Amino acid sequence: MPLTLHLGADDLTRCRFAISPLCQTHEALRMLRRPARHGYHRAWLHRVRRTLAGLDLSPLWLFVPRVGGYTPDFLGPPPGEPYPTIDDELARMRATDPALARVEMARSLACTPGLTESPRGRAALDDPAGTVRRLADLTELAWHALLAPDWPRHRSVLAADIAHRSRLAADGGLQALLTGLHPGVDWAGHRLTLRGYGDHAEAQRPDGRGILLMPSVFVWPDVVSGFACPWQPTVIYPARGMGRLHTAPAPRPPEALARLLGHQRAGLLAGLTVPASTTELADRHGLAPSTVSSHLTALRAAGLLDARRQGYYVLYERTALGDGLLAGGQGGPAERSS
Incomplete structure (x- = not known):
């Protein structure tokens, strides 16, 4: 069944947006693992291919399944503020509770048969604190190598998306906002339903924590949700205008x-x-x-x-x-x- 987020009145009053450089970094890494999602980013991939060739991302690939599966939420936790810096987010990632990290890593490894019992899988689970540090260091390296040079343009596209959807909410209320996020998102009876998730049980009960909406340059064609406790329920959806991000030159004025x-x-x-x-x-x-x-x-x-x-x-x-x-x-x- 589809993934369904049950949102009570308190949740709806705490509906908010955020732009997260850390989440964008990990969405970019997920996109690199899934070639079907490369379409809008071929120009970017062409530019960074030499950089990618010089990066050993294998410790991160361990927790990014190629098809479906679960990526640990601590790799890109929902930000607590609207516009965090990458340094603040990396510090938060490095402060992840090792016990929580181990649970999420075990869940991710279980998505790929045999990976949990592999030497790399066992080593990661035996030292969760050390694994968190290594993954954070590698994420910081990936950020500077792959995203930081383009971040001003990415941020502008994400900001424009939020401004557009804020106007939708002002004109048509939450119904217009939530139903316009993605063709695979439905909103009815206080239930936000994400189709295309396969067989998922109901994931979220109303508890007043609200819901976080985050546009993404790299998530297309999917819409994804971070729903594992203790993180705030989050919906990550494709940003408007991302298709022109890497290809459109500044238009010539009349x-x-x-x-x-x-x-x-x-x-x-x-x-x-x-x-x-x-x-x-x-x-x-x-x-x-x-x-x-x-x-x-x-x-x-x-x-x-x-x-x-x-x-x-x-x-x-x-x-x-x-x-x-x-x-x-x-x-x-x-x-x-x-």
């Missing part, structure tokens, strides 16, 4: 808009397809951060951009006026045929 605003400001406005920081925009457009900051200030003063703080970052995004001006620029008099 010529009419470039004449009105100047090429750099028009380019920045057109390039904000998802929220982005000053540093990210400077890298993408090949401009000095001080120049980008000046242009963003002018565009914001004109009502074309909004700015909001997200954790340690200030993200800029187009307003409705900015969207309208960009759309109008596509059909300026000089660009129409007469």
